[in-house]
Amino acid sequence: MYVTVKDAPVNEKASASSGLVAKLEYGTQVNVSQHKNKWCRIETDDGINGWVSEKSLSSKKVASKKVSADAKEIALAGKGWSSPLEEAYSEASGFNFELIDQLENDSFQQEEIIEFIVEGKLNLGGLK
Amino acid sequence: MKLLKKLQIAALLSSSLLFSSCLLLDLDIVPDFMDITEAILSDSDALDYDNSENKTARVVMTQKIIQTAKDATAEYSSEDEYEIGRSVSASVVNQFEIYTDAPDFTRYLNKICQTIVENSDAPNLYNGYHVAIIDSDEINALSSPSGHIFISRGLINCSDSEDTLAAIIAHEIAHIQLKHGIKAIKTSRTVSSALDIGRDMLNNSSKVKKFKNTLSRFEIEEDIFNDFASTVSSLADTLINSGFSKEQEYEADELALSLLADAGYDPTALIEMLKQLPCDKIDGELLSGWDKTHPKPKERILNVQISISSYSPFNPGKKYRGKRYNNEIRGIK
Numbered sequence: 001m002y003v004t005v006k007d008a009p010v011n012e013k014a015s016a017s018s019g020l021v022a023k024l025e026y027g028t029q030v031n032v033s034q035h036k037n038k039w040c041r042i043e044t045d046d047g048i049n050g051w052v053s054e055k056s057l058s059s060k061k062v063a064s065k066k067v068s069a070d071a072k073e074i075a076l077a078g079k080g081w082s083s084p085l086e087e088a089y090s091e092a093s094g095f096n097f098e099l100i101d102q103l104e105n106d107s108f109q110q111e112e113i114i115e116f117i118v119e120g121k122l123n124l125g126g127l128k
Numbered sequence: 129m130k131l132l133k134k135l136q137i138a139a140l141l142s143s144s145l146l147f148s149s150c151l152l153l154d155l156d157i158v159p160d161f162m163d164i165t166e167a168i169l170s171d172s173d174a175l176d177y178d179n180s181e182n183k184t185a186r187v188v189m190t191q192k193i194i195q196t197a198k199d200a201t202a203e204y205s206s207e208d209e210y211e212i213g214r215s216v217s218a219s220v221v222n223q224f225e226i227y228t229d230a231p232d233f234t235r236y237l238n239k240i241c242q243t244i245v246e247n248s249d250a251p252n253l254y255n256g257y258h259v260a261i262i263d264s265d266e267i268n269a270l271s272s273p274s275g276h277i278f279i280s281r282g283l284i285n286c287s288d289s290e291d292t293l294a295a296i297i298a299h300e301i302a303h304i305q306l307k308h309g310i311k312a313i314k315t316s317r318t319v320s321s322a323l324d325i326g327r328d329m330l331n332n333s334s335k336v337k338k339f340k341n342t343l344s345r346f347e348i349e350e351d352i353f354n355d356f357a358s359t360v361s362s363l364a365d366t367l368i369n370s371g372f373s374k375e376q377e378y379e380a381d382e383l384a385l386s387l388l389a390d391a392g393y394d395p396t397a398l399i400e401m402l403k404q405l406p407c408d409k410i411d412g413e414l415l416s417g418w419d420k421t422h423p424k425p426k427e428r429i430l431n432v433q434i435s436i437s438s439y440s441p442f443n444p445g446k447k448y449r450g451k452r453y454n455n456e457i458r459g460i461k
Contacts, residue, residue, distance in 0.1 A: 004206045124246070125247030
């Protein structure tokens with residue numbers, strides 16, 4: 001199986017509220033040994049073990065198009081995400097991609113979302 | 129398949145279509161690559177010609193069309209969707225200003241969004257879901273395949289509870305999870321965008337030359353760049369001006385009901401929100417272009433009436449969210 005999200009959290013247990021073991025990059029290949037609820041027990045070639053949300057995995061092989069560590073990446077350092085096409089489009093269009101990066105910088109601690117859900121008498125879903 | 133490769137194939141398809149100058153296709157009714165291929169093969173004019181050299185060229189082109197049709201209908205990866213969607217979102221923020229004076233309220237919207245997606249079948253987009261506010265009194269809401277959701281202050285002002293806000297967000301999440309943006313790309317680009325790109329290529333458009341240095345620096349072929357740019361602008365135009373099809377809007381409403389209920393919100397809040405929408409008129413004058421991009425609220429209410437009856441009207445948690453909503457909405461109203 002392959003990771004299909006930018007950074008897939010690997011947790012100690014089959015629960016979003018258990019401890020974080022590592023994060024796996026898009027395209028990382030994993031071996032799945034067990035399924036539990038909507039979680040998969042995985043192991044990578046580097047020896048990372050833990051549980052990943054099944055929604056973050058696909059049997060279809062994927063490979064990231066992100067620029068590799070070279071002069072281009074150094075030049076693009078500080079930007080959230082980049083690809084040659086986007087960089088060319090940004091330069092040609094003059095559109096503000098930094099603003100998009102800022103939108104994506106909002107992040108929540110899981111505890112904050114759980115508190116919000118519990119306070120509003122809503123459902124925890126995958127955060128159980 | 130890598131996005132660049134797919135775009136390369138699309139460029140090839142567009143140029144091959146232009147060589148078939150005797151085609152009498154109504155491309156508006158054959159949106160898919162495979163449909164175009166079949167239509168070409170069934171159009172006897174495409175293969176009925178006197179010049180033997182032309183005949184050879186057209187047979188070769190037809191074979192290429194068959195192959196490109198098969199390749200081009202392959203699914204985009206989550207990273208592809210994210211890459212295209214980011215540029216579409218950049219187009220949106222180029223046209224609409226983002227409202228940054230209410231960071232707490234923006235955060236509140238994002239918590240509602242996270243609650244809904246955590247209870248959905250697709251909680252993990254490539255880089256998650258993110259909600260931002262458009263600084264406009266017009267009624268408007270947009271979502272991009274990259275997971276970006278934009279809601280105008282005008283639409284937020286039409287809400288009267290957290291559940292009606294959740295209904296707005298759930299509808300946009302539904303568009304993303306149903307991949308309506310990606311489907312719109314596949315439809316529009318095969319008809320008009322690909323042909324425009326092909327024409328530009330053949331006519332050595334000055335637009336292509338203008339970006340030559342940029343493309344050279346990034347080692348991108350001109351036709352690839354133009355196809356990407358055309359794809360992005362085509363989807364941005366769909367989102368901002370024409371909207372999705374009526375069927376897709378109804379489909380998003382149906383999924384929104386399910387998303388709301390699964391998250392613990394009251395699904396009838398969608399109907400409550402739709403009933404509020406005439407609030408965009410002041411002194412009889414329509415404030416927004418909402419009607420351009422969405423079916424009339426009455427039609428949408430009629431569409432979900434049958435489905436809504438299958439959801440329980442009992443939602444005891446609603447009163448706990450009322451106080452929270454009243455505190456938060458003060459930050460923006």
